[in-house]
Amino acid sequence: MYRNRIKRVIAIIMSLCGIICLSWLYIILIIAIKIDSPGPVFFKQKRVGIHKKHFQILKFRTMRIDTPHDMPTHMLENPDQYITKVGHFLRKTSLDELPQLFNILVGDMAVIGPRPALWNQFDLIExxxxxxxxxxxxxxxxxxxxxGRDELEIDxxxxxxxxxxxxxxxxxxxxxxFGTIASVIRSEGVVEGGTGTIHAKEKQDGKKLDKEF
Structure with missing residues (x-):
């Protein structure tokens, strides 16, 4: 009952309330993005939805318009060179995800669930x-x-x-x-240009210990 109906009803109510109550914030961020760099305010990208059906996810644009499309940030050689000044702030605070309230409203997404993979993240999808x-x-x-967010290995x-x-x-x-709110406040798990950094850090720490002893 909760999975099939109640969860969807709650998602509609929460997304609609969020869009209305945060409209003032949308306006401020739209102005900031336009002043910071040329290009559209919103960024659309093909993602994997329920039953692996594709949909267009909506985000505030955080990167320059010459950034390679359909490529996860962690696969870029130097992602910092593409992220705008406002983009760094939006990513750190996760405010770039706010437009996804519209994806939730129309039924592409839920408030809570696995983060939608890029259409070409075949290893994660598998x-x-x-x-x-x-x-x-x-x-x-x-x-x-x-x-862990960005710090997690795919498996x-x-x-x-x-x-x-x-x-x-x-x-x-x-x-x-509420766990997400706490993580955002502490800026936990946000890693630009890398994924699986928990495991990588453990390897690095292990190598340091081998050298010391």
């Missing part, structure tokens, strides 16, 4: 298939986002997404929602 994580609506935030991220699918409930969503 891993999520193992846990049924491609068979639910992707979310604005989710269980993986409060347990770990997929397992966390699978855990969420298995334990999906109202209270699980509440936990993810």
């Amino acid at each position: 891993e999520r298939d193992k846990y049924g994580a491609n068979d639910v609506r992707p979310g604005l935030t989710g269980w993986a986002q409060i347990h 770990v991220k997929a397992k966390l997404d699978g855990y969420y699918v298995q334990h999906m409930s109202f209270w699980m969503d509440v936990k993810c929602f």
Whole structure:
């Protein structure tokens, strides 16, 4: 009952209220983006939705218009050279994700769920298939986002997404929602130009210990 109906009703109410209540913030960010760099205010990108159907995700543009399209930030050689000044702020605070309230309203996404993969992130999509994580609506935030976000290895991220699918409930969503707020305040898990940095950091720390002893 919660998965099929109540969750969707709550998503519609929350996204609509969010769009209305944050309209003043939208206006401020739109002006800031236009002043900061030439190009459109919004950025559209093909993502994987429920049952692996593609949809166009909506974000505030945080990168220059000459940035390679359909490429995850962590795969860019030097992502900082493409991110605008306002873009750095938007990414750090996750405000670049605000336009996805419209994706939620029309049914492409949920408030809580696995973050939608890029259409060409085949390794992540394949891993999520193992846990049924491609068979639910992707979310604005989710269980993986409060347990590492960009720092997670792909297989770990997929397992966390699978855990969420298995334990999906109202209270699980509440936990993810408030956990996300706490993570954003602490700016946890945001890594430009890298993914799986927890594992990489462990390797580096191990090498340092080998040298010291």
